[in-house]
Amino acid sequence: MKVFSKISELQHYVLEQKFLRKSIGFVPTMGALHSGHSELLKRAREQSDVVVCSIFVNPAQFNNQEDLTNYPRTAERDIELLKSVGCDALFMPHADEVYRESTLLKFNFGELESVMEGVHRPGHFNGVALIVSKLFHLVNPDFAYFGQKDLQQLTIIKQLVKDLSFPVQIVSVPTVREESGLAKSSRNERLSEDGKNVAAQINKRLKELENQILEGSDFDECRPESIDFLNGKGIEVEYLELVDSETMKAVPNKLNGKSVALCIAAIVEGVRLIDNRIF
Ligand SMILES: Nc1ncnc2c1ncn2[C@@H]1O[C@H](COP(=O)(O)OP(=O)(O)OP(=O)(O)O)[C@@H](O)[C@H]1O
Numbered sequence: 001m002k003v004f005s006k007i008s009e010l011q012h013y014v015l016e017q018k019f020l021r022k023s024i025g026f027v028p029t030m031g032a033l034h035s036g037h038s039e040l041l042k043r044a045r046e047q048s049d050v051v052v053c054s055i056f057v058n059p060a061q062f063n064n065q066e067d068l069t070n071y072p073r074t075a076e077r078d079i080e081l082l083k084s085v086g087c088d089a090l091f092m093p094h095a096d097e098v099y100r101e102s103t104l105l106k107f108n109f110g111e112l113e114s115v116m117e118g119v120h121r122p123g124h125f126n127g128v129a130l131i132v133s134k135l136f137h138l139v140n141p142d143f144a145y146f147g148q149k150d151l152q153q154l155t156i157i158k159q160l161v162k163d164l165s166f167p168v169q170i171v172s173v174p175t176v177r178e179e180s181g182l183a184k185s186s187r188n189e190r191l192s193e194d195g196k197n198v199a200a201q202i203n204k205r206l207k208e209l210e211n212q213i214l215e216g217s218d219f220d221e222c223r224p225e226s227i228d229f230l231n232g233k234g235i236e237v238e239y240l241e242l243v244d245s246e247t248m249k250a251v252p253n254k255l256n257g258k259s260v261a262l263c264i265a266a267i268v269e270g271v272r273l274i275d276n277r278i279f
């Protein structure tokens with residue numbers, strides 16, 4: 001596997017692959033790779049001639065300095081995982097290489113970012129859109145893979161691709177979970193074993209809530225009980241929403257027959273986790 005830290009090296013590699021008419025599958029990440037990332041990489045491996053991964057803990061998308069400082073970094077282990085799934089090239093730049101000069105570029109995703117992560121992490125999606133745009137320009141992928149765990153991010157990236165006419169197909173990959181139901185996440189590394197058991201209650205409760213809604217209950221009626229339940233388990237709920245899974249607009253129930261998503265952000269042992277169930 002090739003490892004590049006410089007933009008010029010990456011561009012040279014990509015040009016070579018394009019000249020050879022190879023299709024490129026791209027998996028952008030922030031590292032601390034786990035089996036959720038492996039799933040994205042496996043999909044890329046099946047679908048494309050060449051698999052490119054990036055690892056970059058993007059300062060521009062962090063609204064909380066402590067979260068950025070404590071973000072897990074496991075480069076050596078990540079490289080082993082990437083080799084094991086047959087990744088061809090890794091782009092792992094330093095922040096100075098990516099952000100040589102400060103940028104004033106601002107994105108506006110309107111209603112898509114006026115809820116949930118957009119509200120609770122001010123500036124987050126601007127930072128995500130900035131780095132994903134830069135990476136798409138550099139890697140020029142035919143396919144790019146994103147996880148449904150970050151559902152609102154996925155929706156925003158689909159919009160970004162439309163708005164800027166990136167010639168890339170976005171592939172969304174279902175959330176990979178621990179046996180306990182806990183969504184795999186790099187930030188889980190910061191949880192104790194007890195914390196992981198507590199955090200597993202998040203998905204368990206979402207599943208119960210999903211059943212209640214499927215049986216015809218209104219979300220607003222069930223929400224307080226779910227929040228109380230999770231609070232009682234030592235989980236601090238930042239938000240819990242039922243939204244249209246494409247527009248991210250809040251919906252009261254599933255009576256319209258459209259695909260909806262229960263989305264949550266919650267804090268366990270000081271670690272902020274997100275999860276969702278689409279149904
Ligand atoms: N459990 C998972 N299942 C499927 N895809 C996932 C999972 N976790 C992360 N991904 C996807 O992997 C890509 C890179 O995500 P990232 O590197 O931020 O990892 P992460 O586990 O989401 O970390 P964290 O949520 O702690 O920031 C994103 O597209 C993300 O949606």
Ligand SMILES: CC(C)(CO)[C@@H](O)C(=O)[O-]
Binds near residue numbers: 061131
């Ligand atoms: C898409 C991404 C790699 C951009 O930094 C990040 O937001 C993530 O890991 O989901």
Ligand code: BAL
Binds near residue numbers: 030061150153
């Ligand atoms: N996986 C989403 C990236 C972030 O939390 O910043």
